[in-house]
Amino acid sequence: MSVVAHLQAELGSIVSVDAADLAASRTDKSGWTAAGTPLAVVRAITVQHVQAVLRIATEYRIPVITRGAGTGLAGGACGSAGTIVLNVAGMSRILEIRPEDELAVVEPGVINQHLNDALAEHGLWFAPDPASKAISTVGGNIATNAGGLLCAKYGVTREAVLALTVVLADGTLLHTGHRTVKGVTGYDLTALLTGSEGTLGVIVEATVRVRAIPIGTAVTVAAVFTDVAAAAGAAAAITAARLGPAVMELIDPVALAIVARYLGPAGSAGLPLASGAFLLVQTDGPGALGEAEQVATVMGSQGGDVRLSTDEESGERLLAIRRAMHPALEQHGTVLIEDVSVPRSRMKEMFEVIAGISARTGVSIPVIAHAGDGNLHPNFVIPIDPLRGTDDPLVPDNVWAAADEMFRAALALGGTLTGEHGVGVLKRRWLADELGEASFDLQRRLKAVFDPLGILNPGTMFER
Amino acid sequence: MSVVAHLQAELGSIVSVDAADLAASRTDKSGWTAAGTPLAVVRAITVQHVQAVLRIATEYRIPVITRGAGTGLAGGACGSAGTIVLNVAGMSRILEIRPEDELAVVEPGVINQHLNDALAEHGLWFAPDPASKAISTVGGNIATNAGGLLCAKYGVTREAVLALTVVLADGTLLHTGHRTVKGVTGYDLTALLTGSEGTLGVIVEATVRVRAIPIGTAVTVAAVFTDVAAAAGAAAAITAARLGPAVMELIDPVALAIVARYLGPAGSAGLPLASGAFLLVQTDGPGALGEAEQVATVMGSQGGDVRLSTDEESGERLLAIRRAMHPALEQHGTVLIEDVSVPRSRMKEMFEVIAGISARTGVSIPVIAHAGDGNLHPNFVIPIDPLRGTDDPLVPDNVWAAADEMFRAALALGGTLTGEHGVGVLKRRWLADELGEASFDLQRRLKAVFDPLGILNPGTMFER
Structure with a gap:
């Protein structure tokens, strides 16, 4: 058979x-x-x-x-x-919501936003907040240790996973973790499985930590700076001022010009988007307004042309500029969204490196960054070619060459290939460069403990 | 040779x-x-x-x-x-403090408090806060994934470890993790090593995440309730009210009576400590006072006799009650501090179980709990026996029998053997009971990948 x-x-x-x-x-x-x-x-x-x-x-x-x-x-x-x-x-049921324990138990296929909708009735939320949350699943968020806009303040997905049920390669069921915030019995297999990209087991149930929705209304501040160095400097000054924004997003001038054309003057919220770099901050919690005012002061002192939201509607107009980024890029072709992370203090250098690669190679690389955690998304926009066959490679060689230069530069700055998207198939060729020989070898052997026959997602993370 | x-x-x-x-x-x-x-x-x-x-x-x-x-x-x-x-x-140097990246690089032997003293000059702190922080090392905190008083709000040690350098069993050097909050290249070996109790490798360097010291002065609220169920109910009501205290500590009546005798009336901060259960909360950040006032209201509505600190000195008097716990117990003998965690909603039941075990076995079991995360420390006080030989077992059989009942009860309530102290030698006999066969077997095989000859801390976590 x-x-x-x-x-x-x-x-x-x-x-x-x-x-x-x-x-x-x-x-x-x-x-x-x-x-x-x-x-x-x-x-x-x-x-x-x-x-x-x-x-x-x-x-x-x-x-x-x-x-x-x-x-x-x-x-x-x-x-x-x-x-x-x-x-x-199709395994998309929410099995339990326990407000008194601040946890939920879900099947892997539940959409992140659906979980948040159900939690909102209890005044709770699931903090992992990838930009894809309206369409991505909690199981996928866990498999990739997804990030998002809120990580500097609220942590990555790993910090929201308390326990997992996983089917191993041979069909055995494995339970990991606890229904408690604390628990140190044995090795932290929950954390090991989080971000393992389907290569160690199949998540069939997750117990996730949920949080009380912050009290009060979030406040949004945005500013345009003359260049990306000034915007990155303002982000650093906000951190140095011991302010803890929930969101801190930076759009570089190449990307901002594209967004400005897409939105038109009506969508600019009165900001001079056509040239310069954009920095958007959102504060939340009981001290949100006071923190936002301090952020605005810091941005102004760093040369920013600043807008502070006064109500939800004016906040939405500022956020809409950030949200327009991907729709705007997609008008120009297929977008390969890259995902390097560098120590925050090296962010300015990373922007310089990317601009240099772009200038040398002629490949346009608009960048958006989660500035609070040094996570840059350089976007490679690949014009749609009507003659491209279905078996032709998506990414032309010159684009991969530019990306290769960029990855190596991020590693040289003490950064990482991927901050939140995962290695997958597309970045596996750089995996050993980042990990080094001892770690690469050890990771292969750990995989073999879970999956001795190598049948779980072969080709993902590791070359076959 | x-x-x-x-x-x-x-x-x-x-x-x-x-x-x-x-x-x-x-x-x-x-x-x-x-x-x-x-x-x-x-x-x-x-x-x-x-x-x-x-x-x-x-x-x-x-x-x-x-x-x-x-x-x-x-x-x-x-x-x-x-x-x-x-x-x-002796490997106790602080190698780097990078305020702009909110990280520090340390050798394993640096004392937690020494790191915090050095960080304070930059307005920063290392959040892992075990009660032993004045004497315990950051390497030990990482090896046990130490908890402490602040975990519900600020996370366990794992969430503060960004990268490790580890010597493997054969002397090879392994680097894990990143200098960034985000980073998902390969498996999360940093998390796997955190809490591995010296059984996978020897930590020789750690890159830890540090945070801005919260703005403003912390505010302390404490109350005495008629019984432990009322105090646990008040803790649950504080969580249900969406308040996020930094500290929430509960002392049961058996322990509180011992503390009351130790401190005398002068140390009671005006509270009726001689009978009843004690709940102490500390709030911090810009909204600390407002949150503390809400906490006080909730405690009062739950029947507590409440005191709210008005300045640092009155706050210290309330905190001193909590701090007196271990010195007070130590006057009565050698203290075996146990460490179960249960889902917060089961905490009240766990207190009942412990009282029942104490009544049945005649073993006195004063309890203190980190109520914000369901982590109970039942203390077994073993009277000092002047005739005890150095090779006699520390813990008499009847105490281990009581502890055995307690561990099994915690597991039955969905809890864990150890919330923050680790398995070590003392709890390894219950390890397989909690993990289950599939996980226990897998964990043994993971250990063998790191340590094929079994030379790293044999007998710790696993029986030999």
Whole structure:
């Protein structure tokens, strides 16, 4: 019996070999499409489905690509030739919300925003806040240790995961962690699995930490500076002033000019967006207004043309400038969103490096940064080529060459290849450069403990 | 050549076989003393010393017990027969403080409080706040993933560790993590090593996240309630009111009566400490006073006799009640401090269980809890027996039987054996009960990847 026949015999209609399903599973939001076509897509609804898929995959030695909403930005969950795609998007129930314990228990396919909608009724929220939260799943957030706009103040996803239930490669069920903030019995497998990109096990349940929604109204401050160095300097001055903004976003002049054209004068909130760099800060909590006023003072003293929101509507107009970034870029082509992080003190240098690479290579690289944690998203905009075949590479060689220079520069500044998107397929060729030989080797051996046959997401994170 | 002769030949005077040094290395602050005498104590000052010890230990297949200040509470760093004690307390330099990146780089032997003293000059602090911070090392805090009083608001030690340099069992140097808050390249080995109790590698350098000292003065509120259920109810009501205290400590009536006798009326801050349960809250940040007033209102509505500090001095008087707990207990014997954590909503039940065990077994069990995160410290006070020989067990069988009941009850309530002290030697017999077979087996195999010969802290966490 073939593996597909075996899957169909045991799991019935949740196993699809429909060409459209197979094709849809080959790509994600990075624009990357995997080579070849997977054998089947299995839409798991229960833990037992997941266990059955992994048991059968182990028996036949067939690779399994776990996938949720497909919103990844690193090609890490794309079905390729000869693989089974295990889609857990249908495991989307919220199993428990416990306000008194400030936790929720969810299946992996629940959409981040849906969880937040359900929590809001209890005055609670789930802090991990990737820009994709309206469409990405909590399971995917955990698998990539997703970041977002709020990490400097509220932490990365890892800090919001208390416990996991995971199906291992052979179908065994593993429970990790606790229903408590503290708990140090044994190794922290919860943290090890968070960010492991589907290469160690399949998350089928997560106990996440939730928080009380901050009291009061958030206040937004934004300013335009003459250049990116001044904007980065203002961000550093805000940190140095011991202010703790919830959000601190920086748009460089290349990106801001694109946003300005997209929004037009009506969308500028009265700011001179056509030239210069943009810095947006949001404060929250009971001291939000006082903190925002101090932020505005710091921005002004650093040469910024500053606007402070006076109500929700004026705050929204400032936030809309940040939100317009990706729609504006997408008008110009397919956007490869890169994701380096550097120590905050090196951010200014990283902007200089990127501008230098852009000037030398002729590749336009608009940048947006989560300035509070030194996480830059240099965007490579690849013009849409009507003649491009479906099997042609998405990213032209000259763009990869520019990205390669950029990755190496980030590492040289004490930074990292990826702050929040994951290594996936697209960045695995630089993995060993960042980790070094001892760590790379150790990580391969840890993977083998969880997955001795190498059937879990092969090709993601590590080259096969 | 013997292993000791080899160590002496290569490392000279940092190798001690002095009887007093060997004896001192056999115990920690739990009162536990390991069986037998170690072969030698090596006082490492450099990374190269640590590498040499591990290289030689690997060659001779000799176990290595890594030790810092010896302030552990689980017997996890005690030299036993046939082992080399690797003492890293002398690696105590602060290598970097980077205010602009909100990080510090330290050697493992730096005392937590010394780091905080150095950071204070920059308006910064290291949030991990174990009660032992005046005497415990940052390396030890990391090795146990130490908790403390501030975890509900500021997180456990893991959340403050950005990167580690670790010497592996064979002497290889491993670098993990980043100098950035975000970074998802590869598996999170930094988190895996945090809390691994010296069983995976020897930490020789840590890059830790530091924070701006909260603006304003902390405010303290305390109250006495008629019983522990009322005090636990008030703690739950404070959480339900969406207040986020920095500190929330609960002392049960058994413990409070001991404290009252120790302090006398002069130390009571005007509170009726002789009977009832005590709840202490501290708020901080710009909204500290307003939050403290709301806390006081909630406590009052829950039946508490409440005091709100009006200045630093009156706050200190309230805090002194909490601080008197351990000195008061120590007057009555050797204190075995246990460390279970349960979901906050089960805290009241856990107090009932402990009272029941105490009543049934006749063992007095005064309890103090970090109520904000459901972490209870039931204290077993073992009267000092002048006839006890040095090789007699510290903890009598009836006390272990009571503790066994308590651990099983905590697990049954969805809790954990140890919230912040670690498994060490003293709790390893319950490890598999909590982890379950799949996790226990996996954790053993992960240990073997790091330490194939089993020379790193054998007997700690896992039975040999």
